[in-house]
Amino acid sequence: METVSRFLVFMSLFSGFVSGFTLQNLPITSFEESYTQLFGDKNLFVHKDGKSVRLTLDERTGSGFVSNDLYLHGLFSASIKLPSDYSAGVVVAFYMSNGDMYEKNHDEIDFEFLGNIRGKEWRIQTNIYGNGSTHLGREERSNLWFDPTEDYHQYSILWSDSHIIFFVDNVPIREVKRTASMGGDFPSKPMSLYTTIWDGSKWATNGGKYGVNYKYAPYVTQLTDLVLHGCAVDPIEQFPKCDEGADEDIRAAQEISPSQRVKMGVFRRKHMTYSYCYDRNRYKVALPECVVNPAEAQRLRVHDPVTFGGIPRRHRNGKHRSKRSRVVGTESI
Numbered sequence: 001m002e003t004v005s006r007f008l009v010f011m012s013l014f015s016g017f018v019s020g021f022t023l024q025n026l027p028i029t030s031f032e033e034s035y036t037q038l039f040g041d042k043n044l045f046v047h048k049d050g051k052s053v054r055l056t057l058d059e060r061t062g063s064g065f066v067s068n069d070l071y072l073h074g075l076f077s078a079s080i081k082l083p084s085d086y087s088a089g090v091v092v093a094f095y096m097s098n099g100d101m102y103e104k105n106h107d108e109i110d111f112e113f114l115g116n117i118r119g120k121e122w123r124i125q126t127n128i129y130g131n132g133s134t135h136l137g138r139e140e141r142s143n144l145w146f147d148p149t150e151d152y153h154q155y156s157i158l159w160s161d162s163h164i165i166f167f168v169d170n171v172p173i174r175e176v177k178r179t180a181s182m183g184g185d186f187p188s189k190p191m192s193l194y195t196t197i198w199d200g201s202k203w204a205t206n207g208g209k210y211g212v213n214y215k216y217a218p219y220v221t222q223l224t225d226l227v228l229h230g231c232a233v234d235p236i237e238q239f240p241k242c243d244e245g246a247d248e249d250i251r252a253a254q255e256i257s258p259s260q261r262v263k264m265g266v267f268r269r270k271h272m273t274y275s276y277c278y279d280r281n282r283y284k285v286a287l288p289e290c291v292v293n294p295a296e297a298q299r300l301r302v303h304d305p306v307t308f309g310g311i312p313r314r315h316r317n318g319k320h321r322s323k324r325s326r327v328v329g330t331e332s333i
Contacts, residue, residue, distance in 0.1 A: 021252040023156050023170050026075055026227045027243070031065070034228055038064040038194065043218075052224040055197045057083075057090060058217045064196030067228055070098070072190045072240040074230015075253055077156035077167075080113075082122055083219040084149035087115030089212035091200035092221050094155055096191040105132035107187035109164055111155050113148070114141075114204045115219075122148050123273070126166045126174050131184035136287065140174055141274035142267070152224060159187065159230075163254040172256055172264045173271075181288035190233040190240070197221050268296060275300070280310030 030050040037044050040063025043056040055063045078094055092113040099106040108129040113122055125141045146153065156167040164176040164187070178186045197219065201211030212219075229249060231240035256264070276282065277290035278300050286292055300308040 021249070021255070021257075023075065023077060023154065023167060023227075023253070026077060026229050026249070028225050029228050031226065034069075034226070035065045035067055038066045038196065040064060051226065052222065053195075053226070055092075055195065055221050055223065057197045057199060057212070057219040059214045062196060062198035064093075064194060064198070066195075067193040069228070069232040070190040070192055070235060071096075071159075071228070071230040072233050073160050073250060074243075074246060075156065075158055075227065075249060076193050076230065077154060077225070077227035078195065078223050079152040079154045079225040080148070081150075081152045081222040082113055082148045083115065083221055086118045086213060086216045087122065087219060088117045088205040088210035089199060089201035090115035090219050091196075091198055091204050093194065093196045093198070094157075095195075096157065096159065096187075096193050098189050098191045100192075102132070102189060105184075107131065107189050107191055109157055109159060109187055109191070111157065111166065114200070116205055117210050124168070124173075128164055128176060128187060129185075130182070130187045131189075133185045136185065137282075138176075138276050138287070139274065140272060140276065142173060142271045143273060144168065145267070145271060152222070154225065156227075158250065158253045160250050160254050161188075165254060165256070168267075170260075171267060172260050173267050175256065175264070176289065179289045185289075190238070193228060195223060269299065272296070272300075273303070274307070278308045281307055284310075 028051060031046045031053055032050055040055070040061050043058065043061055043063035044065060045054040045056075047053070053065065055065075057063070076096065080092070080094065082092060083090060093110065095108060095110040095112070097106060097108045099108065106129065108127070110125070110127040112125040112127070114125055116122060121143055123141055123143060125139055127137065127139045129138075154167070154169050156170075158165040158167070162178045165172050166174040176186075199212045202208045205211070229243055230246050231242040233240045275296070277286050277292060278297050297308070305311055
């Protein structure tokens, strides 16, 4: 009975009512009204309801779309069902960027879903860039507590002038608070919302060891309940105009409730496999916005003493690596 009770307590952390602001009540937009196809011709298909989209990756191309408007802060969300079976090398990205406008000093807020070999689960990777600070990766990587290929799950980004919070099914999984020491590294310029599926064979799964196998194509991801709830910016006047209620909703969503904070702690303790804040090979001193949690640090050191314990990484011939690849940590992603 004690084991059952503990199980029920654990499950309650990931289901049921969440006190505080809830993301489920945000206004849903139609594809035609709010988005434009980015690439992929027939590999992007809009369902008859106008609010559900199918993105496909095959031998020819991936596919993707972008919001019609630029936004300066807001709540951005989609319910996504990922490709099943063998998905190594496949990347599904739900992210904000202004790289088309600011080539050398762009901002970005990323949700990336990284496929895996059969029998291994999808991983999620979150990251932020500000003012072109791509040399300072701020990645965190986690497993999920469910199979994201079996059903739709809601993935959301809150972006305000002081906070960035990533949510999965209304559970906050990562919080970035703006600090003075971050300077321009905190995203601060208007961005568009992008959703894409593409071939990331060179890096996405175990550092490129496993690439996309088109024998299993097409790779299909389904999206619905698309939300753009924020402050759209006129591209000429650069003045934001917020949706009705958006200001209040942004302020409410950035205040993580006590129950949500408990859930975030449980998620990070059980599912986070990488955080740049603890990578001692990459950063001898944690970046200034990092709030180091001793329990997290110890758990990750036990999990991967090379990455999180500061032990020098070596080639098989014993020589130090001269260059660092995009993949961080020793986990298979």
